[in-house]
Amino acid sequence: MQVNRYLEDKAMDRIDHALGRPVNPLAQTYRDHFAASVGSRAAEEMAASPHWRAGGSDGKLQWFFVTRAGQEALRDHLRKIGDQHRLYVVIWDGMEMPCVATSPSKARYSKWLDVTDGFCEVSFKDFCRAARVRLAVGGGGAAEGWA
Secondary structure (H helix, E strand, O other): OEOOOOOOOHHHHHHHHHOOOEOOOOOOOOOOEEEEEOOOHHHHHHHOOOOEEEEEEOOOEEEEEEOHHHHHHHHHHHHHHOOOOEEEEEEEOOEEEEEEEOOHHHHHHHHHHHHOOOOOOOOHHHHHHHOEEEEOOOOOOHHHOOO
């Protein structure tokens, strides 16, 4: 699951972007690369960093892949800045819906918005009465210390 965030530390933001802004940087992600212009400052920094492994090039772009050290560095950075994004599961009407949010109440509200796209007659009050929210297994976030 993805997180909508921007990190002020440019090196960490590149790693986060390359991994698809995951809630858990140590989990397998749908992507793991970043392309930089050949000879650019970014390409030089990434080539010199243990957080990246250089890949192929088409002569204009150089691909870099995030290493395990890069994933761990991102995890540590997210801990340091106190990132609160967690993976929750909202259970309603027999459906288990994963959701990235910073609190259970925000996860519940986000899923109510999703549900009302198809079930517009469901009030927020009724949804809150029936919906349950739990932290997903392994979804505790960087502050919880993923293994």
